[in-house]
Amino acid sequence: MRIDLEELKSKIKPKLRPIIWRDEDNTLLLLDQRKLPFEEVYVELRDPVSTADAIKQMIIRGAPAIGITAAYGMVLAIAHGNIPTLDEALNELVKARDVLNTARPTAHNLFWATERMLNVARNAVHNGSAKNVKELLNIMKMEAKAIFDEEFDAELMMGIYGLEKINDGDTVLTQCNAGGLATGTGIGTATAPVRVAHALGIKVSVIAPETRPWLQGARLTVYELMVDGIPVTLITDTAVGYVMYRGMVNSVMVGADRILRYGHVYNKIGTFKEAVIAHELGIPFYAIAPSSTFDLKSRVEDVKIEERDPDEVRKIRGVLIAPENVPVFNPVFDVTPPKYVTALITEKGIIYPPFDKNIPKVLSVT
Ligand code: MRU
Numbered sequence: 001m002r003i004d005l006e007e008l009k010s011k012i013k014p015k016l017r018p019i020i021w022r023d024e025d026n027t028l029l030l031l032d033q034r035k036l037p038f039e040e041v042y043v044e045l046r047d048p049v050s051t052a053d054a055i056k057q058m059i060i061r062g063a064p065a066i067g068i069t070a071a072y073g074m075v076l077a078i079a080h081g082n083i084p085t086l087d088e089a090l091n092e093l094v095k096a097r098d099v100l101n102t103a104r105p106t107a108h109n110l111f112w113a114t115e116r117m118l119n120v121a122r123n124a125v126h127n128g129s130a131k132n133v134k135e136l137l138n139i140m141k142m143e144a145k146a147i148f149d150e151e152f153d154a155e156l157m158m159g160i161y162g163l164e165k166i167n168d169g170d171t172v173l174t175q176c177n178a179g180g181l182a183t184g185t186g187i188g189t190a191t192a193p194v195r196v197a198h199a200l201g202i203k204v205s206v207i208a209p210e211t212r213p214w215l216q217g218a219r220l221t222v223y224e225l226m227v228d229g230i231p232v233t234l235i236t237d238t239a240v241g242y243v244m245y246r247g248m249v250n251s252v253m254v255g256a257d258r259i260l261r262y263g264h265v266y267n268k269i270g271t272f273k274e275a276v277i278a279h280e281l282g283i284p285f286y287a288i289a290p291s292s293t294f295d296l297k298s299r300v301e302d303v304k305i306e307e308r309d310p311d312e313v314r315k316i317r318g319v320l321i322a323p324e325n326v327p328v329f330n331p332v333f334d335v336t337p338p339k340y341v342t343a344l345i346t347e348k349g350i351i352y353p354p355f356d357k358n359i360p361k362v363l364s365v366t
Pocket of ligand 1: 177
């Protein structure tokens with residue numbers, strides 16, 4: 001089926017807006033994902049330190065959304081206060097990059113976005129296109145918007161490529177929330193093929209595991225798909241194997257926080273388990289991510305898997321469900337080795353094994 005990107009844009013109009021830039025007063029507004037699905041409240045940010053904190057606290061989360069937020073965090077570094085010289089502005093940007101990069105360790109998009117913003121600023125100063133801080137600020141705003149717009153188009157392209165993997169009547173199992181809330185655009189990565197299929201009248205439904213401990217599946221994936229009228233069923237994390245064994249799942253589609261050269265996929269804890277079961281049962285497993293999620297330099301041993309507060313496990317929404325002092329191990333991502341990955345779906349095309357040869361080829365990078 002030939003699908004035109006512009007035509008698709010007219011058909012897919014997501015209702016949620018997780019990231020808003022308010023230009024009149026240079027303020028970043030984030031839909032507070034800690035409060036969803038019960039309250040839609042925006043948090044207003046005006047400096048990089050509180051932007052980094054918002055990422056840490058998971059007011060915003062999901063790899064591409066973290067990247068876009070960090071890009072605006074860089075804008076905020078020079079948007080307020082009177083920074084007199086371009087040299088001082090560059091210093092502020094380096095400080096902002098350093099603070100934002102400590103917010104969370106696993107999603108590659110964060111480091112990719114802050115580096116891209118800093119490089120653009122340095123180039124603008126060195127080649128004279130920014131003659132003062134006001135001009136530099138405008139260039140930074142345009143770059144952050146470009147990151148957002150590119151992400152939006154990339155997700156539609158992932159949806160178009162991913163459509164090849166969806167048949168009428170299919171059910172897709174996902175993990176966590178790799179939807180529009182996780183990317184900031186309202187579309188998503190793992191959910192992009194589903195959204196495109198739905199927009200074209202192809203019947204497709206989603207099974208969302210609740211994704212303990214933060215419950216991204218129960219609170220966010222289910223919510224955003226219901227808002228957009230896409231059929232979704234919530235299951236417990238422990239039901240994953242059973243639903244696949246019962247033949248209720250045609251494919252697994254997940255997002256990614258980072259993908260390495262040999263095809264290792266870092267994603268929300270529980271993804272590896274889905275991949276192994278899918279492999280055992282002959283169900284295809286796809287990781288769907290934009291090229292900003294690919295890290296072709298790091299090795300498995302270089303990537304830090306974030307471990308979060310033990311109370312996220314001991315409690316559910318503030319209510320203790322285990323002895324108060326029980327020791328807890330709370331890694332929030334896992335890594336799926338390439339042998340379990342059927343294909344990677346990107347905005348530049350579908351990548352099949354061997355990944356070390358085909359990732360550079362499809363993404364046109366070395
Ligand atoms: O801890 P989170 O909620 O930031 O984890 C999010 C995920 O694991 C997503 O699947 C991933 O970032 C891809 S988002 C399109």
